[in-house]
């Protein structure tokens with residue numbers, strides 16, 4: 206047995222290593238090519254930085270300590286918003302998705318409204334949420350929740366609705382109460398579909414937090430990106446060192462006209 | 468197995484009309500009057516789509532009848548009944564639970580935990596070496612055995628079986644039929660067994676009920692007076708078997724023909 210199994214296993218691991226090698230090669234040539242084109246002056250340094258420059262800049266950020274304006278704090282805040290948006294959106298999505306799948310009338314009644322909301326590209330709601338919930342954490346979480354909710358809601362709804370009715374009938378005859386049907390059959394059967402939706406929606410919770418920060422915030426990775434874009438210090442023509450910050454930073458919001466008063 | 472006791476299952480003037488949304492209502496079964504005495508093994512045969520599965524749904528309370536009344540163990544069927552066992556046409560084990568966990572489910576739902584009883588049933592259906600396997604790791608016959616243990620572990624007085632062995636190969640099927648008869652033997656349980664296979668029906672049962680093509684009615688009933696214990700493979704060669712088979716087949720053949728003609732017209 207082992208003699209016949211060995212050749213079946215060996216090429217497989219060799220193949221895996223080969224794939225790893227190719228993957229590394231692709232990344233190295235992309236980054237290396239970028240760096241070379243930048244140094245050779247093919248890429249306009251005003252618009253395009255180079256890997257060697259922004260790696261240094263990022264290292265600089267990380268060495269600034271853990272003060273209130275540091276990248277560490279930005280990461281902490283964004284992570285917090287992501288986790289809150291993800292958790293609340295998931296709980297609402299699973300709960301309401303499950304309820305709608307179990308109660309046909311409820312599902313039918315809300316179907317048009319939900320389809321309507323689902324048709325809105327939800328990132329454009331970011332300014333609305335900032336007006337409604339303020340410039341702090343709540344508006345970022347709200348955007349994350351709306352993004353996560355719809356993904357998890359639809360995944361849960363279809364998965365629970367499509368569970369094999371024979372499984373449900375069988376456990377009911379075996380004595381299952383409503384609660385047993387939920388936790389022993391419907392949710393486990395829908396589990397893998399819900400899990401798959403969580404993998405997608407975690408990314409969306411992060412995107413929601415960053416976009417909302419980008420549009421209006423005092424802190425967070427989105428705010429950092431917006432600031433860096435306004436003053437591209439990773440480009441060599443600009444000031445090579447970070448200027449000392451004397452002014453207290455103003456809350457930054459795209460909602461206000463950037464060119465003075467509206 | 469003498470009659471005369473109270474009926475375990477009765478159906479009085481029962482009919483069932485399906486009303487699917489946005490489609491025409493469909494009368495699946497009608498005018499069903501049937502008594503199944505306690506302890507009897509009764510088989511229902513009929514062409515595909517004549518309403519055999521519907522009949523079991525009504526007896527178990529999974530569906531309400533459109534007209535008429537169904538009683539089980541002496542009480543009218545108003546909601547899903549848990550005082551019976553039901554082996555479904557399709558596999559119904561929970562795929563994410565092992566054989567042992569699946570068999571223990573009915574006791575768990577009743578708030579009991581009787582390890583010894585679970586093990587006893589797993590052994591009785593010959594699955595002791597596979598108790599920790601998941602359903603997809605079992606063969607089709609083993610899955611049916613696990614379902615049998617699951618349905619019988621809480622000791623229901625009535626067992627409903629919907630074409631339980633139709634997906635199995637002939638050898639496995641004969642093995643399972645013999646095992647079923649052994650399990651049922653001295654248990655005193657009432658069995659209502661659905662099949663489209665007349666030979667299987669005669670080999671297993673005390674009585675067979677032939678149904679008409681849809682809408683299903685009861686066309687004829689035959690008592691099977693073959694001695695027990697039986698061996699399903701050998702009993703087919705007895706002359707008495709051949710006589711019953713001939714009579715029942717005459718009834719069934721017409722209905723199968725009718726059902727087939729109708730399906731041609733519909734498509």
Ligand SMILES: Nc1ncnc2c1ncn2[C@@H]1O[C@H](COP(=O)(O)OP(=O)(O)OP(=O)(O)O)[C@@H](O)[C@H]1O
Pocket residue numbers: 485486487493495513514515516517518519520521522556663681
């Ligand atoms: N939920 C339903 N809605 C509408 N029609 C149904 C429904 N369930 C069954 N039917 C119809 O009722 C008839 C009887 O169905 P049933 O499943 O009881 O047949 P059956 O005798 O068990 O057939 P088979 O031998 O193929 O399993 C069929 O014609 C089927 O199309």
Ligand SMILES: [Mg+2]
Pocket residue numbers: 519520521556629
């Ligand atoms: Mg059927």
